[in-house]
Amino acid sequence: MMELVLALLIWAAGWGLNAWLARSAVSETRAVQFLVPFIFGATLVLVWEMVVRGLNVPMVILPAPSVIAMRFASSLPILWVDFVQTFLKGALGGYVIGCAAAFLVAILVDRYDFLRRGLLPVGNFVAALPIVGTAPILVMWFGFDWQSKAAVVVVMVFFPMLVNTVAGLREASAMQRDLMQTYAASYGQAFFKLRLPAAMPFIFNGLKISTTLALIGAIVAEFFGSPTLGMGFRISTSVGQLALDMVWAEIVVAALAGSAFYGVVALVEKAVTFWHPSQRA
Template sequence: MWILLGILAWAGGSALNVWLARQAPGRTTALAVPLIFGVTLIFVWEAAVRGFGISPVLLPAPSAIAARMAGSTGVLWEDFVQTVIKGALSGYVIGCLAAFGTAIVVDRFDFLRRGLLPVGNFVAALPIIGIAPILVMWFGFDWQSKAAVVVVMVFFPMLVNTVEGLRDTSAMQRDLMRTYAAGYWTTLLKLRLPAAMPFIFNGLKLATTLALIGAIVAEFFGSPIRGMGFRISTSVGLLALDLVWAEIVVAAVAGSAFYGGVALLEKAVTFWHPSQRGQS
């Protein structure tokens, strides 16, 4: 019975999305298509688990995950604050601001660009599982060490994007500023920083995902008795997979909201850029 319901739900959702795709594009259609697909996928997941009798240790049903989330709101909120607010967000802000300031200095002195950016590419390639235990030993087991991991992860991607953005002006534009007797700082504020905004926001959006991943993974190498990474690692050992999935859902929602907030800010700031034109 559940298998049949799953097949019917998949067929119905697919047909509805195909019909919506043929309609005139608009905000309602753009929101309805992924929403219908997501609801259909969840229902098929539920039907498959129940129909095939899959063990909850292997794959809990969405209803079991939702029930666990409803019954563990206190734990989930505590983990959210520890990992996302204290670890990821603080490291994100510190790392991005430090990278932006460093990019201004690097852009001012060309020898720093030639010397620092290759080092940045090297550090950015370091695996998190290698640097996380070291930073945990340096900064302790609380959120400060997770923030330090996040700083390392977001600093160089943000730095590279900002430096490249500051260089994204044509010779004609710079010559025009010189004809107005504009100095370095005036040119930076009036021309180069606005032109660099798409690159800067690209680095900010990339850093949102890196920050959350870094904070969660760092908690696997030492944490107090709270945090998403701590909860996931201990719950797997206890075979409480419904709680593991609940933490994953919270992390996914937080990461999507984080990225979406930066994307909305980008749209407001870079409304003039061709990539933002014509978007509803």
């Protein structure tokens, strides 16, 4: 009972603090902008801990954050090999291949109007489909190891990346293309000096969307078969053994990997497209 009261108090205190910070004179500063969501997150975790303890929620339903943290700390070697298998090999491998392939195809599509008319609607259509469902087929073709996961990721990221890149390559205005005409610039010169830089915001949009898709693809594909390691494998087997602390630990890894992956791409974007209005604000 004590813990439940404490949970309520923590919630009220955290929210009150945030409300005060949000209304205070320093609410526009960077530190506070960072602090408020942090307090909110921390409050949530504390309340979770107190409620689980107070109500004696069994481990097989919801483990307390402290239990998850302990499991995380004691399972670092396992989490690491799973991370290497699923993220570095499956997700990252497929991401690089898929995005590079989509980029090259996008240049072709952009060059030939007929391809653009024909492939773009198909690409838009496919981008909305539940592509992760191809996992059983690709596992059958490429085996249980990371290659099949990378293949799923390639298929998942290909179309969003293609559609974004093609849209980006058309972003340069008619006037800027005319300017290139007046310089009698070659296709290559106009491409590298005008259209590619102008396309960068779109290309990075595709790259950012793809980071999340890559991780989803790599994890879900493991539900259809994998060697005895990998984040998806660990999640599905641990769920079967009702070892939910391990499941949560893997989810923490997935969350950290996902946001770090996205963050790195976003940082590169900031450096490359510093000139774009969305980055200047």
